[in-house]
Amino acid sequence: MKKTLAFLPLLLLLAAFTPASKPADPEIPADVKPLLEKYGCVACHALNRKLVGPMxxxxxxxxxxxxxxxxxxxxxxxxxxxxxxxxxxxKVPKADLTKIANWLSSMK
Ligand code: HEC
Incomplete structure (x- = not known):
C-alpha cells in the first residue's frame, strides 16, 4: 500500500506528459483565436474559465x-x-463573425 502511494506522484507526472493519452480537450482553432483577440472577446471570454462572460x-x-x-x-x-x-x-465584420460562430456552434 505504502509503495503504491509513493508511485502515485510519478504516475500522475507521467500521465500529464503523455501526449494524446486521453481525448483532446477542446481547443480554439488557429483561425479563430486571432479573431477573438482582434475583437477583444478575450477580455471577457476564455475557453474553459469563467471571466466577465461565460466560458x-x-x-x-x-x-x-x-x-x-x-x-x-x-x-x-x-x-x-x-x-x-x-x-x-x-461589432464584428460578417466574415470574421461567421468563423467565430461556426466554431462555437460546432463545439461538442
Ligand atoms: C466586456 C466583456 C465582454 C466582451 C468584450 C465580449 N463579451 Fe461576450 N459576453 C459577455 C457577457 C457578460 C455575456 C453574458 C451576458 C450576455 O449575454 O449579455 C456574454 C455572452 C456572450 C455570448 C452568449 C450569448 C447568449 O445569449 O447566449 C456569446 C456568443 C458571446 N458573448 C460572444 C462574444 C464575442 C464573439 C465577443 C467578441 C467579439 C465577445 N463576446 C466579447 C461579456 C463580453
Missing amino acids: WTDVGAKKYSAKRIMQLVAKPEPANWPGYPPMAAQ
Whole structure:
C-alpha cells in the first residue's frame, strides 16, 4: 500500500506528459483565436474559465446555430445568462463573425 502511494506522484507526472493519452480537450482553432483577440472577446471570454462572460465551452453547450450566435453577438440577450453582467453589442465584420460562430456552434 505504502509503495503504491509513493508511485502515485510519478504516475500522475507521467500521465500529464503523455501526449494524446486521453481525448483532446477542446481547443480554439488557429483561425479563430486571432479573431477573438482582434475583437477583444478575450477580455471577457476564455475557453474553459469563467471571466466577465461565460466560458466558450458553456456557450458551446447551449447548442446554438451559427446564425443564432451571430445574432446574439450583434444583439445580446442578457436574460440568457443570469448572474452575468450584460454584454454590450459587439461589432464584428460578417466574415470574421461567421468563423467565430461556426466554431462555437460546432463545439461538442
Ligand atoms: C466586456 C466583456 C465582454 C466582451 C468584450 C465580449 N463579451 Fe461576450 N459576453 C459577455 C457577457 C457578460 C455575456 C453574458 C451576458 C450576455 O449575454 O449579455 C456574454 C455572452 C456572450 C455570448 C452568449 C450569448 C447568449 O445569449 O447566449 C456569446 C456568443 C458571446 N458573448 C460572444 C462574444 C464575442 C464573439 C465577443 C467578441 C467579439 C465577445 N463576446 C466579447 C461579456 C463580453
